Amino acid sequence: MGLRERNRHNTLVVTQRTAIEMFVEHGFDEVKVTDIAAEVDIAPSTLYRHFPTKESIVVWDEHDDEYGPAIARALQDRSPFEALRCAFVTVLAERYDTDTEFQLLRAQLMSDVPSIYAASASDDAETQEQLAHLIAPHLGDHDLDTARLLAGAALLASYWAFDRWQAESAARPLAQLIDEAFDRISHLAAVR
Amino acid sequence: MGLRERNRHNTLVVTQRTAIEMFVEHGFDEVKVTDIAAEVDIAPSTLYRHFPTKESIVVWDEHDDEYGPAIARALQDRSPFEALRCAFVTVLAERYDTDTEFQLLRAQLMSDVPSIYAASASDDAETQEQLAHLIAPHLGDHDLDTARLLAGAALLASYWAFDRWQAESAARPLAQLIDEAFDRISHLAAVR
DNA sequence: TCCAAAGATAGGAGTTACTTTCACTTCCGG
């Protein structure tokens, strides 16, 4: 990883953290993109080179590229659905349990600001498609539609866990909630 | 239902159908809100009285208020999850199977135009919450979180069905796809 | 070590059409 790439990554992280603090303090609509750029000390045009929209500053996840490898690893010795569970627990848990305050702020913005919520939902649709393509080859019939359903269920489980985690202000560790969510969703028919 | 209300509803329907045709033909960004207003022969400010945003013209569903009653009815003699399945099949199926061409156009916009997709996803989050509140009292433990998971699963099933329906251009009736989706999601653990 | 090329940033101007506001008119409903 060259200097250029590291610098870029650093700028992304600093911009995101600064912006989220500003959004939480003054409100998403009140904080203008130029304000953020000024605070981070970059030009607005530079900010727009990194983040395509104002919302994406919040939605972007610096650990997004860890899911692919984690899932590929887990697929070696687990069923597809279990592999997703395992990967989610591994990647999400450690991060959210060490960087709790910041992730709570981010979660708050994502659920409270409609336009951010919408942007994040769009993102999730793409994630679902990517997950489906990852696991489809590991299904008995290689059926992409089945894979999409599994991926959707896995995402549903993780968002449910995430919502609860946020609602109870990180009282329980995220890993535990994710496990519970996957368990319950695997046995939906048994719910009364 | 008075004349006023009927007129309003009529304007909404006509506006939506006109707008969707224009969007499909010329592209969402190319068609301006003023163009739509001119075509429907109302003032732009009137259009904005009915639809809060440009995207909402597409996302709005004239049958949205049928779900509540349908679910309440189905809850009388079914488990909560089955009640959702039943209500979805009833309300969705007949509409999409009689109004197919138009609903396909609408579906196409919702999946192709990012901003519309995002708006529709936000809408779905609210729907999930409403469904959860409807079914929670019918669960053994009255647990709202469980209800949210069930509602999420039901919505996931219906979107999966809807996607397939769109992908195969309404080759199979929507009701059948929804049933299949609910079946599969009830037995996720059995998928290999 | 140095240098050329590739790529990133600053800075600023512009544009656009979505959306809001308000005073005014029209017309349904009891």
Next chain:
DNA sequence: CCGGAAGTGAAAGTAACTCCTATCTTTGGA
């Protein structure tokens, strides 16, 4: 027949996002 809700029209604002060029920084090879 009147009160009040809904529609109209015009106008303006807003800030997100785009585009451009000059300037600087990094990179990889000589």
